Amino acid sequence: MLIKNHWYAIELGNKVGDEPVQVRVHGHDLVLWRSNDGTVNAQSDLCIHRGASLGGGLVVDGCVQCPYHGWRFDSDGVCVEIPANKAGLPIPKKARVDSYPCVERYGFVWAFLGDQPADDRPPLTELAGLDHSTEARAEGYRAVFGEFTWQASYDRVLENAVDIAHTPFVHSGTFGNADEPEIQDFDLDEVREGGVLRQVSATVLLNPPAPSGFWKVLRKNAERPLVKTTTGFYPPNVSMLIVRLPLGEIRIFAAAVPIDEHTTVSKFIMMRTFFTGGWADKDSIKRTTKIFLEDQPTVEGQRPELLPFDLSAELHVKSDAIQLAYRRWRQEQIDAGLGIPTPTDVQARRSVAVIPSPARSADPELANAWVFPAVGDQAKAQSDRTEHMDGDVS
């Protein structure tokens, strides 16, 4: 289920170069490409001519060019050239693809997926302590980027990222301590703006891992400071982890990008205040990936695969407060009618429907100027058809 009308971090900025890039979100294919001034555009990846992937095309003269018959679409998604047509022939009004508001910030590409008009749209997510540049930047930090693929749904992945009580067990080999698994009581820190939930986090003191081998002898009686750790999420799909080690601080921001219902790619930015030379970058990526690898078997094994909607379907305890905040937020969104079903493989083979873009509701003149239906409209059209057929039978 895609929750529409939110800013989703869907790609790392450094992945979008001179050529278009395809990103799948909840079973919907989007194309990302850069205009001549370097800004990133996010559009429906389906060419409205014969459904070819614009992601397989080129960027030419400030447009994305379809690889099949060379139609060109500008940064508003409007087709400006049909090469096979005789010069001077007008371009049909329907020759346009959905274009989503798109911003590059903190190293992520953010796309506003939905049709909410600009005035009502929530502001872009603000990641803790980072400046507003297109790179991931904060004074004294060095950033690295990476990604990790899970065979699991994105909400299971997101919940795992903010789950405090699993650390002593799943990460006992790295930063958890299975001998001291108790989690102190913590307060939820919720940030709301104009009633909109922007961030949920909590800070706890975790027991450091027990020293082993050589360190065990050396540090037997040494005092081991507790590790002040902050974790939380920015709706809809970014998690945050801040770990304050004696050596310095680590921050991991991970966008759980829902490819489809059973595949998620975590696109992450890891920042550190120690060993800030480029020589330590590879090791930083390796260590972050190791954390995901430790989580992977458990997260991929969770059943049901999709996070239940009924809160009583699983048992919660005090230390699950952040995940519960996420589940409540998701339910509120669905109750507000913002849930869009992810197309199944069979549906996707038969027909296409796209995430509606703001132009669909902003401009009444364009109300019928769309080749592909919006996801919700497709469901409605199908039920209308069924009703019609039922009527015919009776």
Ligand code: FES
């Ligand atoms: S399918 Fe894109 S131009 Fe024909």
Ligand SMILES: [Fe+2]
């Ligand atoms: Fe974990």
